[in-house]
Amino acid sequence: MTWWGTAPAVGTALLALLLPGLLVGRVVGVRGVLGVGLAPVLSVGTLAVTAVAASVVEVPWGPVAAGVGALVVVAAAAGVGHLVRTVRPDGVVDAAEPASVRVAAVVGVVAGGAALVAGYVRGVGEPSRWPQTFDAVFHLSASWRVLTTGDGSSLDLGTLNAPGLTHAFYPAAWHDLVALVAGVTGSTVVVSSTAVALVVVAVVHPLGCVALARVALGPRPVAVAAAGALAAGVTASPVVLSSYGTLWPNALGTALLPAALALLVVVLGAGRDVAVGAPTSVVLLPVAAAGLVLAHPNTAVTWLVLGVVVALVTRWPAGGRGRVLALVAAAATVWLVAWSPLFAATRRTSWPARETVPQALGEWALLSPQRLPVPLLLAGLTLVGCVVAWQRAHLRWLLAVHVVGGGLFALVAGSDSVVARLASGPWYDDAFRLAALAAVGAVPLAALAVEAVAARLAAQRRGVSPAVVGGALLAAVAVATSGLSWADTASVVARWYRSEPMLDPAAAALLGRLPREVGPDAVVAGNPFDGAALTGPLGDRRALFPHLTGAWDPDRVLVGSSLDEAARRPEVCAAVRRLGVTHVLTGGSRFWTDDRRRQGYAGLEVEGSPGFERVDAGGAMVLWRVTACGAGADG
Structure with missing residues (x-):
């Protein structure tokens, strides 16, 4: 099969990952760039919960169940949203987002997505090729099981390799998507997996980065365009997880994470000029949480950790009840990660440290954790963005998100201490899973740097628009990175896709x-x-x-x-x-x-x-x- 032959599978994956979430967000009142960016995490939450419900009522998983379930969630979101707005009006005028911001978002996502598509396609080689890795065997078998049995429930999928149990939890969102694509298009499970992975890497990830940049930095066209384009530059997020392992569900959750964090930022009131208030956006939290949990629970934990970081940084200066609540949330999160029985089994997993903590911190600073290719220019922009974020008090939470992510990665990658073991449970003590968080903070910080540099250069040249200068800067970045590092993406993907140790x-x-x-x-x-x-x-x-x-x-x-x-x-x-x-x-x-x-x-x-x-x-x-x-x- 050629890549053109995968068009039906790719199109179906796009539809499944965008349409349900767009409808859910729209009926609640979330539109514009944020509405589109949130669509994938809301879609995944909607579809994965629907698959569980379909299993309970003994309806086979497929397009009919998915469609009916999506309509039910949309109706429920509309009803709850109306009730919330009646009881607690947002006090926010749903003003139309400037057209320039929407155009910039499209340009950025298309640029970054094109580079990711080019790299991913080159790395995989043929759409019928599958990565011969330990985890890929499970995920391919699990997707085939959902397709052939019609049971896509996350409450049952774990019985695949525990057949003596009646129920066993395993997050099934990825497998539900693959089975849905295969069932609609007739594509094989392998081709359907490739199609879903391509959409996750090249569409969902850039959209999430744009959504987070839009919420953090405001309706600034240069920053929004930069976030979409620069999303292609960090091969750790989530490209490496779609090859290494192969950790497709974790890659899905990681790609959903930036948009989910953007939603939390809005709920916490830390967003910039967002035309939706915290009470309304709270309605979407359960759907987004379900999307992350049923994609992969460790991304939900990451979401919680980073959300607590945002709460602490934004609520601490004001003191009072907000500070107390943030501290309580932080304590509860530390207990969840380090001592809760929920992760008792995964805390026993051990991957010996292969470097020192300072080495791991250096890798994080260079955006090349686990010795991935170094995007030197993007790393430099991220460091500039860190300085700018520190200078702007309302953006220090974004800097803190990047620093905390790096600290977690360095601790797990560079230490086998008791503290590292306690902190690593949700992520299986696997540094690769934490390495994949590199882009969450880095991309909006780099976008902030591009916007700040463009604004300064434009101020020095009267009559020149910051948008023009910003566009020129992004074009220069694209040239300097040889097409937004698409070749690095190809090499990372090919590393685990091109070997054939199991089946010739x-x-x-x-x-x-x-x-x-x-x-x-x-x-x-x-x-x-x-x-x-x-x-x-x-x-x-x-x-x-x-x-x-x-x-x-x-x-x-x-x-x-x-x-x-x-x-x-x-x-x-x-x-x-x-x-x-x-x-x-x-x-x-x-x-x-x-x-x-x-x-x-x-x-x-x-x-x-x-x-x-x-x-x-x-x-x-x-x-x-x-x-x-x-x-x-x-x-």
């Missing part, structure tokens, strides 16, 4: 032939580390082990360890029949060959064992029919 093309082609060789109700066993976990998304057939690891039930444990002994062990055949296993895939790969967890699947290497009939092969992978237990006769 021949083995992947074998999985693609499964619908012709395996019955539709069959279950295919195989070592998930060797690619058999991708039987669902690549072969449209159920995998016995749809992820590399899991809390497998006793039957699966027995089959994984002893299927090769099925001809002489009746208890193995009994498990095979209960599970519906008819075929098995064998064949080694180069993926994590030293991982001890592979040993749990040693019994799936059935070549040379009696009771298995060879059916097909591709590369190192071989498909066998299980004959030892009288299964597999359906072919």
Whole structure:
């Protein structure tokens, strides 16, 4: 498939990520640049909650459920918004936003988005290519499961690799979007994942940066345009998460974060010339919170942490009840991150520090955390923006957001201390997840620098508009960064997309032939580390082990360890029949060959064992029919 062939999938992803949120924001009274910027986080919240509700009432997830659910949320938002405005009028005139600001936002998003599209497409190579990483296996399998079962509930998705449980939470917003795109367009799960990732990186992210800049800096065309364009310059946000890992849900949440923070800033009364008041904007908080939680909970925690930072900086000088409430919120947030049982399991995750704290701080200052490409010019603009923000008291919260984000990253990346362990729980002690926050504060700060420099230069040249000077500055930045660093984006994406340690093309082609060789109700066993976990998304057939690891039930444990002994062990055949296993895939790969967890699947290497009939092969992978237990006769 060519990239042009993905147009229906990309268009559907755009529609899903923009339309529901636009409607929700509009009925509440949020329009203009902020309304468009908030649309994705409101859309994700609307759709992900709808998927949960659809599962409860036993309606399959798809375009009908999504459409009905969106209408219900829109109606509810309109009703609550009207009630809130009746009880507590905003006292804000909903004045039309200057056309120049809207045009500047479009120009900025188009410029930044084009650079991100160019880099992402170049890095991926072909839309049917998938990143052969640990997490990508889960996310592809989970999206296929939502598509084929019609259950997109975040309350159930965790049972994918915990089949013995009736319910298990896993944030399903990403998988709901992918399944929706695949169901509407007929695209494969892989192509649909690529399409959604492209929209998240190249549209959602720049829109969020523009929304935050608009709220923080006011209706200033140069700053708004700069935020959209410069959003392409920090490969950590959220580009790296859509390749490394591969942490697609976390990338989605990170892309939603700037707009969600903009909403919090409005609620806290720290926005500049925003034509909507705090009481009205409060109506949108639950929808935005649901979007972040169901995209990835750690981005919701990040939102809370940064929101508390904004509250402390803006409320502290005034003293009184506002200061007390901010301190209480800060204490509660520290407890949530460091000691709450909610993150007890993830606090046990450990990634050893690979650098020192000063090194990590230096990387943050250069906007190149985790040794990503250094956007030197953008880093310089960000430092200038830090100085300007410090000089303007009403913008110090923006500086604080960037500093706190850097402090968290440096602590996790550069230390294995007790404090670092306590602070890292929501982010799995994974510095990459915190590295992805670099653009949240940096982009609006860099936009502030561009606007400040343009204003000063224009003042020195009477008769020259700041907009003209700002446009010239942005053009110079684009040239100096070789097209807003699109080549850096390509290299970061390609790093994890272009390796093939799990499935070579021949083995992947074998999985693609499964619908012709395996019955539709069959279950295919195989070592998930060797690619058999991708039987669902690549072969449209159920995998016995749809992820590399899991809390497998006793039957699966027995089959994984002893299927090769099925001809002489009746208890193995009994498990095979209960599970519906008819075929098995064998064949080694180069993926994590030293991982001890592979040993749990040693019994799936059935070549040379009696009771298995060879059916097909591709590369190192071989498909066998299980004959030892009288299964597999359906072919």
